Each structure stands twice: as structure tokens, then as C-alpha cells.
Amino acid sequence: MAPAVSTRIQLAGELPTLRALGVEEAEELFRPGGNPDQRGAVLEGDPGGRSTVRFPLPGTPDAGGRLNGRPGEVGTGWVVLSRWCRASLFELVRSRFTAPRSASLAEREWNLYCHLLGHGVGVPRPLAVGARGQGLFSRDSFLVTRELGGFxxxxxxxxxxxxxxxxxxxxxxxxxxxxxxxxxxxxxxxxxxxxxxxxxxxxxxxxxxxxxxxxxxxxxxxxxxxxxxxxxxxxxxxxxxxxxxxxxxxxxxxxxxxxxxxxxxxxxxxxxxxxxxxxxxxxxxxxxxxxx
The missing domain is CATH 1.10.510.10 (Transferase(Phosphotransferase) domain 1)
Known part of the structure; x- marks a missing residue:
């Protein structure tokens, strides 16, 4: 029998729920086509299965000057959503067996950002991370980070x-x-x-x-x-x-x-x-x- 698919979602302390990002369900972050994609712009993609979308938080005007709701608990500004869909096995093995050991590529970047922030290194602040998969690896995952204002x-x-x-x-x-x-x-x-x-x-x-x-x-x-x-x-x-x-x-x-x-x-x-x-x-x- 194949291992059951597990889903993990972790939020930063300042983020009470995903709705603070203007997202109703985690599926919108795992798969293209949801609210973030409609409100933002795709920045890049790569052969490793990663795609990146930049979108505004609630209460922040989008590129066309339109507002989408009132400001939430995390304030206004822009965030960056990185998705990994069917990540490569090589990268997953590397992520699982080298520090910081992580079951998905999104969780690895989350751990790296947190480690660097703890040592005074300026990096984007991670807000939410999610992963799902079977066994040792989670091939589908996402990471949301706050864009650094003024940079x-x-x-x-x-x-x-x-x-x-x-x-x-x-x-x-x-x-x-x-x-x-x-x-x-x-x-x-x-x-x-x-x-x-x-x-x-x-x-x-x-x-x-x-x-x-x-x-x-x-x-x-x-x-x-x-x-x-x-x-x-x-x-x-x-x-x-x-x-x-x-x-x-x-x-x-x-x-x-x-x-x-x-x-x-x-x-x-x-x-x-x-x-x-x-x-x-x-x-x-x-x-x-x-x-x-």
C-alpha cells in the first residue's frame, strides 16, 4: 500500500491565518490559477519545477491601482509566492540529507531564511510555508515571503x-x-x-x-x-x-x-x-x- 499523502502548513507568528494573505484555501498557493495569480504577476519559472508570483496583500493597490479588500493583520505591501510542483528527486534528496534537513524545497528555504534572520542577515521574512507528499519527500510545496520595501x-x-x-x-x-x-x-x-x-x-x-x-x-x-x-x-x-x-x-x-x-x-x-x-x-x- 502506498504511503498516505500528508499536507503540512506552517505560518509565521504574525500571520493568524492564510486569509491575511487574501487566500481562502491553501490549494490556491499550491497550484496556479488562484487568487494570488489573478492579483499578481508571474516573475519567473525554471526547469526545476519552481515558479514565482508577486502579489499584493489585502489593502494594497495592485499594478493596475485596484484595491482588494481592507488591510489585514500583517499590514500592506507585496509578497512573493514560490511554488515547487513535482520537484526533482535530486534536489529533494539533497534537501532531505544535508542541513538544514527538510522534506521539501520550500521548507528548506524557510529554514534557511529563519537561520539567517537569527544571525542578523538581511533576507525576506518568511510568512507561510506548505508541503505535501508521500514518504520521505514532499514534491509539491510553496513558500510565501514578504517583499523587502524600498529595496x-x-x-x-x-x-x-x-x-x-x-x-x-x-x-x-x-x-x-x-x-x-x-x-x-x-x-x-x-x-x-x-x-x-x-x-x-x-x-x-x-x-x-x-x-x-x-x-x-x-x-x-x-x-x-x-x-x-x-x-x-x-x-x-x-x-x-x-x-x-x-x-x-x-x-x-x-x-x-x-x-x-x-x-x-x-x-x-x-x-x-x-x-x-x-x-x-x-x-x-x-x-x-x-x-x-
Missing amino acids: EPLKEWAGRERDPEHRRRAAVALGLLLANVVRAGVLLPRLSVEDLGVKPESRDDVGGSCDAHLPSVPGRLKIRHLPGVAILGVRGGLVRKTLGPKEVHAMLSHLLEDARSKGLVDPGEARRIAALTVRGGSDRRRLWQALR
């Missing part, structure tokens, strides 16, 4: 920003963010500039306060008025007790090479990012040798 893709910002002081501060903020990732023991081997967002500084008040997405400053480093920098995606992430120099080197090299190839960082900015990231490494001498 824009780092790629677009870096391609437009020419002020050297603003670029220096953004490089420092990114280096500190990556140092927190290293201290959290999270390996993001696929991290690219497309996975990063920045909250630009105000032209009128460059010394404005930073928000909760600003990474903590290691050691005695005293730098103020940095822009917010956040990680917008954690695909392929792993959690280790500590990251070795080779792992940090591979992650950092992949990101910086991607940024250099797109003309988004100059050599000085790359060195600044690398230097601050190294501060989060467990073996700084060996890591510096690998990066030189």
Missing part, C-alpha cells in the same frame, strides 16, 4: 550609481553582510548579483538611519550611515557548523567574478568586500592566502 536589485543600482562615496558605502555594507553569512555557517554556492538588493541612501539625508537589514559590524569597526543590503534568494544554500576557507573562497569568488564580469565592481571595491567578508571567517590567515 531594488543591486545590479540595477550599481549600473546606475556613479557617486564614489555611495559605492564605497555599499561595498562596505555588502562585505559586512557576507561576514554575517559566514559567521552563520551558511554556504550559498550559487550566490550572484541577481540575488542581492540594496536600499539606496537618500540624496537629501545621506546620514539617515539604517534599517534592520543592515548587517552587524564585526570587531571594533566604526562605520555609520551605510545603505541597507539584503540577500533576496538562498537557492542551493547549506548550513555548516563552520565554513572552511575553501568554501568561503569559492562562494566569494563566484559572487565577485559575477559582479566584475558585469562591470558592477572595480578592483578596489572587490578588495573591500573581500576584506570585510574575511573578518567573518574562522581561519582568516588561510582564507586570505586563498583569496590573494
Whole structure:
């Protein structure tokens, strides 16, 4: 007899029910065609069975300026729904038997986001996760995260920003963010500039306060008025007790090479990012040798 299909739904403490998202039933989140798809826009899809939809919370005007109800318990704004339909067996095995061990790909990203938030890393806040399947794996799953307000893709910002002081501060903020990732023991081997967002500084008040997405400053480093920098995606992430120099080197090299190839960082900015990231490494001498 085949194992029974099980369904799991987990909500963040701030989310009383799925109705706070403007959703009547979980099926609307598992399958395309429901209320989120009608109110939002499909962002992307990939061969791995993942699709992404961006839609407004109740009380938030949609792209056409239409309101859909009153603001709920989680306020207004936009959320991102990621769905995995019939996820690949390879990715499911990897998710089940490497940390953070999870029965579905959505639950793995939920666990990664929660782990990073607990270590002061700016990432989207997860609101709801669901999975269903048989046995060890759940091939169908979904994850809803709150979109970070005021952030824009780092790629677009870096391609437009020419002020050297603003670029220096953004490089420092990114280096500190990556140092927190290293201290959290999270390996993001696929991290690219497309996975990063920045909250630009105000032209009128460059010394404005930073928000909760600003990474903590290691050691005695005293730098103020940095822009917010956040990680917008954690695909392929792993959690280790500590990251070795080779792992940090591979992650950092992949990101910086991607940024250099797109003309988004100059050599000085790359060195600044690398230097601050190294501060989060467990073996700084060996890591510096690998990066030189």
C-alpha cells in the first residue's frame, strides 16, 4: 500500500491565518490559477519545477491601482509566492540529507531564511510555508515571503550609481553582510548579483538611519550611515557548523567574478568586500592566502 499523502502548513507568528494573505484555501498557493495569480504577476519559472508570483496583500493597490479588500493583520505591501510542483528527486534528496534537513524545497528555504534572520542577515521574512507528499519527500510545496520595501536589485543600482562615496558605502555594507553569512555557517554556492538588493541612501539625508537589514559590524569597526543590503534568494544554500576557507573562497569568488564580469565592481571595491567578508571567517590567515 502506498504511503498516505500528508499536507503540512506552517505560518509565521504574525500571520493568524492564510486569509491575511487574501487566500481562502491553501490549494490556491499550491497550484496556479488562484487568487494570488489573478492579483499578481508571474516573475519567473525554471526547469526545476519552481515558479514565482508577486502579489499584493489585502489593502494594497495592485499594478493596475485596484484595491482588494481592507488591510489585514500583517499590514500592506507585496509578497512573493514560490511554488515547487513535482520537484526533482535530486534536489529533494539533497534537501532531505544535508542541513538544514527538510522534506521539501520550500521548507528548506524557510529554514534557511529563519537561520539567517537569527544571525542578523538581511533576507525576506518568511510568512507561510506548505508541503505535501508521500514518504520521505514532499514534491509539491510553496513558500510565501514578504517583499523587502524600498529595496531594488543591486545590479540595477550599481549600473546606475556613479557617486564614489555611495559605492564605497555599499561595498562596505555588502562585505559586512557576507561576514554575517559566514559567521552563520551558511554556504550559498550559487550566490550572484541577481540575488542581492540594496536600499539606496537618500540624496537629501545621506546620514539617515539604517534599517534592520543592515548587517552587524564585526570587531571594533566604526562605520555609520551605510545603505541597507539584503540577500533576496538562498537557492542551493547549506548550513555548516563552520565554513572552511575553501568554501568561503569559492562562494566569494563566484559572487565577485559575477559582479566584475558585469562591470558592477572595480578592483578596489572587490578588495573591500573581500576584506570585510574575511573578518567573518574562522581561519582568516588561510582564507586570505586563498583569496590573494
